Structure formats: structure tokens, C-alpha cells
Ligand SMILES: C[C@H](O)[C@H](O)[C@H]1CNc2nc(N)[nH]c(=O)c2N1
């Protein structure tokens with residue numbers, strides 16, 4: 032949806048700081064979920080100001096249309112939906128007039144020409160180029176007819192004047208006072224004419240309201256999402272609640288040198304652009320010493336407490352000399368290692384990212400990794416993700432092909448998802464990828480990254496203190512959590528496979544109205560919205576099937592020789 036309003040909205044947020052700081056929000060928040068909500072709020076406020084700006088422009092440019100049909104200019108008095116809550120009242124569910132309450136603002140006599148959100152989007156879409164202006168648009172109009180069915184003739188004639196084609200027409204007695212009937216008209220016409228048609232109808236006294244209602248192809252309901260791996264340059268919004276500067280409980284809060292170092296390393300992430308090699312950091316002796324302490328403890332505990340897949344991948348990282356006790360691995364080396372094993376790569380992150388941005392990168396097999404090191408005073412648990420967490424917690428499983436595939440699926444499911452679905456998705460992510468436990472030969476094992484990177488929390492999780500519950504995505508996804516202290520609840524899957532399987536199946540029940548697919552050759556996410564695209568894919572899969580069938584045949588032939 033390359034619509035200008037959405038694009039502009041996004042540009043306004045292509046910032047390198049947290050929403051929280053820039054908006055004077057309290058620095059310390061209780062959970063990622065709360066931050067996601069806050070993010071939603073700020074995006075809505077921005078959307079509203081974008082709309083207001085566009086409306087002001089429409090007013091400035093004057094309304095005297097060349098197409099005035101009745102020669103009478105009145106306040107449009109329409110009952111434009113408000114945008115405060117980000118949802119337009121849409122009483123044409125499923126494309127039909129529903130019995131729903133129609134709203135109570137029909138009596139407004141606002142002299143301003145008020146564009147609805149849908150119209151701003153349509154106008155922006157039309158203004159992109161002369162071709163875009165002439166592009167044929169499907170749209171639905173809701174008209175409030177004051178004077179009975181006689182107005183229908185006028186509607187149809189006006190549509191005809193603008194070379195529109197009526198595809199559907201439906202009426203009902205109106206529930207609004209002063210309005211006899213509501214008409215829902217679906218039309219197909221050029222965008223520019225559609226805009227003119229709306230203006231023209233609004234200028235007639237016969238209508239108490241003329242609204243363009245949402246049709247998916249001009250709707251802004253789908254949030255912007257990255258389409259290419261390079262778009263991840265815009266997906267680095269931070270939540271700074273646990274930064275040493277702001278969090279009094281952060282082990283580095285009182286340590287000026289630590290805070291300085293943390294900032295210096297974050298600068299690398301701020302400057303990073305798609306395609307750059309990840310700059311290496313010459314870690315200080317104290318930083319390497321912290322790594323060494325954690326690394327050696329993980330080595331001790333891993334054989335007994337980590338799941339099998341983690342241990343296998345860990346071994347490979349040791350064999351490649353990337354995991355050594357003496358010094359912190361460089362992200363560029365880790366990224367190259369992952370690329371060879373599962374196609375995952377890393378990009379540097381300046382701190383804790385918003386769930387939406389973090390998950391979006393997984394869709395491209397990109398893992399956003401912090402590069403700074405936790406404070407030397409608290410090697411066994413830290414309140415914000417650091418490179419020891421990413422390296423010892425996440426990296427081994429990202430080198431496992433099945434887990435890599437699974438991670439990408441979560442990422443793909445997050446693209447364009449609603450805020451409430453992002454909340455649920457990140458909650459399940461939290462209780463599995465970050466803090467998951469599973470059974471392996473009747474024994475409890477850890478596969479969650481925040482357990483494997485925090486010896487303190489690992490031992491807590493395996494003690495008799497916390498509550499253990501069976502992992503069920505439907506209930507897990509709505510379990511509130513905090514991220515300041517050890518978790519009081521952990522979810523246990525029947526096996527590591529079972530965790531992936533259940534999570535994956537639950538993800539497929541998400542309500543997004545379109546499917547996406549990642550094309551590894553172009554590093555692009557494609558929305559599967561045309562027969563052409565699907566046919567190309569089917570052709571590719573058929574070719575692949577042919578090769579696989581041949582391979583089976585060849586193996587069988589050699590067996591019988
Ligand atoms: C998706 C979910 O909220 C998850 O906990 C994310 C949030 N942001 C992150 N940001 C960074 N840098 N590293 C992480 O591991 C995470 N985890």
C-alpha cells in the first residue's frame with residue numbers, strides 16, 4: 032500500500048530515539064505490552080495531525096468545484112467519522128448496509144469542508160502521478176437521502192456524469208432524524224472523478240451526508256510494514272525504559288563510564304545501513320572478562336539444562352572458533368556464520384526494540400542484535416538485552432534450520448498485523464523464544480534465550496519457586512508479564528518440536544486478510560494479492576517438485592543396480 036499518507040506517517044517515525052523519550056512519556060514502563068500500547072497511541076495522534084493538515088490544505092485550496100451541479104453551496108453537514116479512536120465507524124460491514132447504529136453526529140453544520148480519512152488517502156493516492164489520478168478505483172459511498180427515493184435518480188445521473196459505473200446499489204430506511212433513506216452505492220471510476228463526484232454530491236441539499244467508506248484497496252487499516260530488507264533501516268525504534276540512564280535499578284545507573292561506553296556502542300547501530308558490514312568493536316578487558324564468566328557458567332550448566340538443539344548448535348559455534356571463552360565474538364563473524372547455516376544475518380541494534388520492529392526483521396531472516404555488554408557487576412542477570420544475551424541466548428538456535436524457519440514465520444505473521452495481534456504475538460514470543468521450557472525424555476530443559484543467557488534466571492526457572500504451566504498459545508498469548516525481575520510463571524511445552532508446532536498453528540489462525548511470502552532472491556516480501564504472482568509461485572514450486580521427484584527416482588535406480 033504505497034499510499035502517501037501512510038508513507039508520510041512512517042517517515043515521521045523514522046527516528047532514532049524512542050517514542051517514550053520524544054514524547055515525554057515516563058521513562059520507566061512496566062512491560063513491552065504497555066509500550067506497544069503507547070506506540071499505538073502516538074501513531075494515532077500523528078495520523079490525526081496528518082489528516083488535519085490535509086483537511087486544512089483542502090480548505091485553503093477552496094472548494095468551488097467546477098462541477099457544481101445544483102449551484103447551491105451549503106455546509107456539507109456530513110457525519111464524517113472521527114479519527115480519534117483510529118477506527119472509522121463503518122456501518123457497511125461485509126459490503127452491505129448493516130443494522131448497526133449509524134452514529135449521532137448527523138446534525139453537525141460544520142461549514143468547513145471536512146475530508147474523511149478515506150478521502151485523504153484517496154486524494155493522496157491520486158496525487159502521486161497523472162496515471163495514479165486516472166487509475167480506476169472501486170469505492171463504496173454511503174449517502175443519506177433527505178427527500179426519499181427521488182434522490183436516487185440524481186445520484187445515478189451524477190455518477191454517470193463522472194463516467195462512473197454503478198456496481199451495486201442498496202437502500203434502507205434511515206435511523207437518522209431528517210433523513211429518509213440511506214443508500215449504499217458501489218462504483219468504479221477514476222480516482223479524480225471519484226473525488227469530484229463526492230464533492231458534487233455534497234453540494235446538494237438533498238443529502239445530509241456523503242461518505243466514502245472503506246474498501247480494502249484504499250484503506251489505511253493495514254499499518255506500514257517493511258517490504259525489503261533495506262526497509263529495516265526504518266525499523267529500529269527503541270524502548271529506552273531499561274537504559275542505564277533512565278532505570279534506577281540498572282546496574283550501570285550510577286556508573287558514568289559505563290553509560291558513556293553504552294552510548295558509544297549504540298552510535299554504531301544508529302549509523303548502520305542495510306548492506307554495511309557490522310563494524311567490529313574492540314572490547315575492553317573488563318567486557319571480555321564479563322563474557323568469560325558468563326560463557327564458562329553456561330558451559331557448565333548447558334549439558335544438563337539446555338535442549339538438544341541448542342547444544343548441537345553451540346558445539347558448531349565452538350568448532351568455528353566463534354564461541355571462545357577469551358573474547359566476545361564480533362557480530363560480523365556471527366552473521367557470516369549464521370548466513371552459511373540458515374540464511375539468517377544480524378544487524379546491530381542500539382537497545383531494546385519495539386516488538387513490531389523486532390518481529391518485522393525476523394520476516395527477512397534478520398536478527399537485530401545489541402552490541403554493548405552488560406555491567407560487570409551483574410553478569411548473571413541484566414534488565415535489558417545485551418550482546419551476551421543475544422549471543423549465548425539467541426544465536427545457537429538461529430543456527431538451527433528448523434528454528435530459523437520458525438522464527439521467520441513469526442516475523443512474516445507480524446507484518447501488517449493489528450496492534451492487538453502484535454501484543455499477543457510478542458507475548459507468545461516472550462513465553463517461548465525468550466523464556467520457554469520444554470520436556471526432553473521426561474526432563475525439563477530450557478530453550479528460551481533469556482534463560483540460557485541468564486544463569487540467575489535459569490536456576491530460578493528450574494527451582495520449585497515459579498509456577499509451571501503447560502504451553503497453550505491461546506491462553507499464553509493473553510498472560511500479562513513483567514520484564515523487570517525473574518518471571519513468576521513459565522510455560523512448558525511437551526517437546527521443543529511441540530512448542531514450534533503449536534506456536535506455528537496458532538499463528539496461522541491470525542486474522543490478517545492477506546498472505547505474504549518472502550522471496551529470498553530479491554529479499555523482498557510479496558503480498559500474495561494477484562493471480563499472476565500466485566501463478567509464478569506455483570510454477571516455481573512445480574519446477575522444484577520436478578527436481579525432487581527426479582532425485583528420488585535417481586536414488587531408487589541406484590539402489591536397484
Ligand atoms: C518480540 C518481543 O517483544 C521480544 O521480547 C523482543 C523485543 N525487542 C528486542 N530488542 C532487542 N534488541 N533484542 C531482543 O531480543 C528483543 N526482543
Ligand SMILES: N[C@@H](Cc1ccc(O)cc1)C(=O)O
Nearest residue numbers: 412413414415416420484485
Ligand atoms: N535478562 C536477560 C537479558 C534480557 C533482558 C530483557 C529482555 O527483554 C530480554 C533479555 C539476561 O540477563 O540475560
Ligand SMILES: [Fe+2]
Nearest residue numbers: 416465480481
Ligand atoms: Fe531476546
